Amino acid sequence: MSVRQNVTVIVERDRPAHGQFATEPYECGWAAEAIFFIRKLQAGDQLVGQQLRVQISPDGIRWSDEGARLTFSEGEVDFVRAAHFGNWLRLAGGLPDEADSRVLVALSLKE
Amino acid sequence: MSFHTAQVPSRFDPLPRIVFYDDFDLGLQGWSELVGNYEGTLDSMLPEYRDLRPPMLSNGTMWDTGSAGSLEGLYALKLATRARAGHLAVSIKRATWRHRGPIRLEAYFTFKPEATELLLSELDVRAFGVLFDIQDAEYRWMPHFRYLNAVAGEQRAQWQFKRQREPFAPIGGSGKTRSHFHLAPTGWEDVPDGRQLLCYNEIPTKYNWHYLRVDLDLATRAMTRLQCNDRVLALAGVGPMMIPAMSNLWCMLNVAWWVETDVDKRAFLYLDSVALSGDWA
Numbered sequence: 001m002s003v004r005q006n007v008t009v010i011v012e013r014d015r016p017a018h019g020q021f022a023t024e025p026y027e028c029g030w031a032a033e034a035i036f037f038i039r040k041l042q043a044g045d046q047l048v049g050q051q052l053r054v055q056i057s058p059d060g061i062r063w064s065d066e067g068a069r070l071t072f073s074e075g076e077v078d079f080v081r082a083a084h085f086g087n088w089l090r091l092a093g094g095l096p097d098e099a100d101s102r103v104l105v106a107l108s109l110k111e
Numbered sequence: 112m113s114f115h116t117a118q119v120p121s122r123f124d125p126l127p128r129i130v131f132y133d134d135f136d137l138g139l140q141g142w143s144e145l146v147g148n149y150e151g152t153l154d155s156m157l158p159e160y161r162d163l164r165p166p167m168l169s170n171g172t173m174w175d176t177g178s179a180g181s182l183e184g185l186y187a188l189k190l191a192t193r194a195r196a197g198h199l200a201v202s203i204k205r206a207t208w209r210h211r212g213p214i215r216l217e218a219y220f221t222f223k224p225e226a227t228e229l230l231l232s233e234l235d236v237r238a239f240g241v242l243f244d245i246q247d248a249e250y251r252w253m254p255h256f257r258y259l260n261a262v263a264g265e266q267r268a269q270w271q272f273k274r275q276r277e278p279f280a281p282i283g284g285s286g287k288t289r290s291h292f293h294l295a296p297t298g299w300e301d302v303p304d305g306r307q308l309l310c311y312n313e314i315p316t317k318y319n320w321h322y323l324r325v326d327l328d329l330a331t332r333a334m335t336r337l338q339c340n341d342r343v344l345a346l347a348g349v350g351p352m353m354i355p356a357m358s359n360l361w362c363m364l365n366v367a368w369w370v371e372t373d374v375d376k377r378a379f380l381y382l383d384s385v386a387l388s389g390d391w392a
Contacts, residue, residue, distance in 0.1 A: 005138050009165035013146075014153045027167040027189060041153070059174035061227055087172055 004111040005030070011090075012105040017047060022092035023105055025060045029087035031109035036070060036091050037079045044101025047072040052093035054080055060088045117384075120183070123217050124324070125388035130206065130214070130364075132386045135168060136184035142166050145201040145367055148290040150283025157280060159292040163369075164200040166190055169381060173316035174226060182219050182320040182383035190380040192372045194225070197237070199294060200380070203367040210391035211247060211329040214364075218385040219320045222260075222370060225377040226315040233311045234261035237373035239380045241325060242293070244365035246356055247332075251363070253293060254327060254334045254351040256302075258309075261373050270305035270337065273298050274350045293352060294369060302349055307342050320383055 011023045017040075028034065036054065040047065054068040070080035070091065082089065091105065117134040119125055125132075133140035147160020169189035171179035181187040190200040208214070224235035240257030255273040260266070275298030282288040310319040326336035334351060337344045366387060372378035 007139060009167070010144065011165065014161060024164065024191070024193065026165075027169045027172075029170055029172075030168050030186065059172065059226075061174060061225065087170065 006108070006110045007031075008106055008108045010104060011107050012103065014041060014102050014104065017044065017101045017103045018095050018099040019097050021052065021095050023090045025057065025088050025090050026107055027060065027088055028107070028109050031111060032083060033110050034082045034085065034089055035079050035108045036082070037077055037106040037108065038070060038072070038091075039077045039104045039106070041102045041104055042100070044072070044099060044103075046096045046099035047101055048074050050093070050095055052080075052091045054082045054085075055090050055092050056085045057088040057090070058086070063090065063092065119386055122219070122322070123386050124215075125217065125386050126213060126215050126390040128389045128391060130387040130389055131204070132384070133188075134184065134384045135181065135186045135188045135382065139166060139168060139188065142188055142202045142204050145203045147292075148282045148288050150285060150288050155283050157282075157290050157292050159295070160290065162193070162198075164191055164193070166200075166202040171318070171381065175316050179318065181381070187381040187383050190368060190370050192370060192378045194372070194375050194377045196372060196374050197296075199369050199371045200378075201294065201367055201369040203365055206364045207362040208245070208329060208364040208389075209362075210389065212389060212391050213335075214327050214329060214387065214389045216241065216243075216325045216366060216385070216387050218323050219383040220323055220381060221318040221320050222378065222380045223315055223318050224372070224374075225379065227376055228315075230315075231313070232315045232376075234264050234266055235372065235374045235376050236260050236378040237262060237371040239370040240368070241323070242367050242369075243327060243351075244363060244367070245327075245329065246360040246363040247329070249356055250332060251354040251357050251360055252332050252351045253354070254325070255293065256325060256337055257299065258307075258339070259299070263373070268306055268308050270302040270307060270339070270344060271299040272302055272334070272349050273300065274352055276352050276354065302337065302344050303347065305344050307339060309339070318381070
């Protein structure tokens with residue numbers, strides 16, 4: 001039986017979600033599809049409606065917006081999907097300086 | 112990629128029993144991020160353990176030359192620090208042992224700083240290393256080796272070991288969980304005659320693969336051999352951290368790799384392949 005590789009990594013854990021926010025670069029050129037999940041570890045009313053952008057990169061150093069955006073809801077978990085992204089992925093954007101939530105960012109990858 | 116076991120190639124010299132052989136062209140192969148112990152809340156974790164970064168599969172893509180691939184194939188396991196001096200990335204594989212006898216870890220590796228500057232950058236990676244976390248009926252013992260590349264911009268090129276224990280701290284309130292940050296920068300000692308210059312190459316986007324071998328004897332709790340490429344280091348006087356056996360770690364056999372940056376720039380450790388072998392009837 002042949003099964004597809006599927007890996008979840010925690011690219012940020014217990015990280016304050018305010019100000020300029022970017023997850024660490026993650027190499028995943030082997031994967032064809034990805035989902036960034038963000039889980040609020042504490043209630044984060046200031047985050048509701050805020051957005052983060054999926055970004056791609058030719059080298060892990062320089063970044064461009066891929067087009068997909070994650071919008072924070074009132075729920076605990078939000079997500080954004082990406083595909084056809086090359087070799088690197090990250091999630092980036094500006095969040096309110098006063099936001100006091102901490103987040104866990106999981107990146108789920110599949111061949 | 113597909114799931115199957117690769118044959119151990121002849122560039123390895125394994126003992127008769129293969130505990131695992133990991134060719135990272137086949138996937139992450141069970142290597143994951145090390146995380147500290149916690150209870151009730153992540154805030155109970157020792158600060159040094161909170162952010163040791165997930166490993167990834169890298170095809171060695173460089174901004175100037177594209178994908179370098181690995182020693183054999185395309186993908187290597189990549190550990191990446193944050194771009195913050197002193198930060199570590201640590202990846203671990205957790206197993207258990209079935210016989211107290213010789214074991215051998217072999218790997219093909221390389222290390223580099225992130226190529227964010229058009230400079231040689233050969234002193235930007237502080238160190239990389241490998242450790243074991245083993246427990247038998249009497250002791251938890253932890254052999255640690257690292258290659259100290261540079262400190263504060265000064266080349267060291269020195270193999271080191273660590274037997275000094277770090278203090279245990281209670282975690283949470285149940286009394287069941289403790290933690291110690293054994294990768295702290297304190298207490299490292301030089302392996303005798305352990306200075307070795309490695310092939311860094313001439314710009315940060317060129318990397319060369321190196322061979323590393325570590326032999327242990329689980330029966331005598333001894334570190335019996337450290338070899339990197341052509342150098343076999345004498346290990347007289349070299350020993351592991353020794354801790355009285357702990358309550359939930361029986362027969363533990365963990366292996367972990369790490370890399371540490373000396374500057375505000377990401378440091379990378381790449382592993383093409385890793386073999387752990389042993390000798391038992």
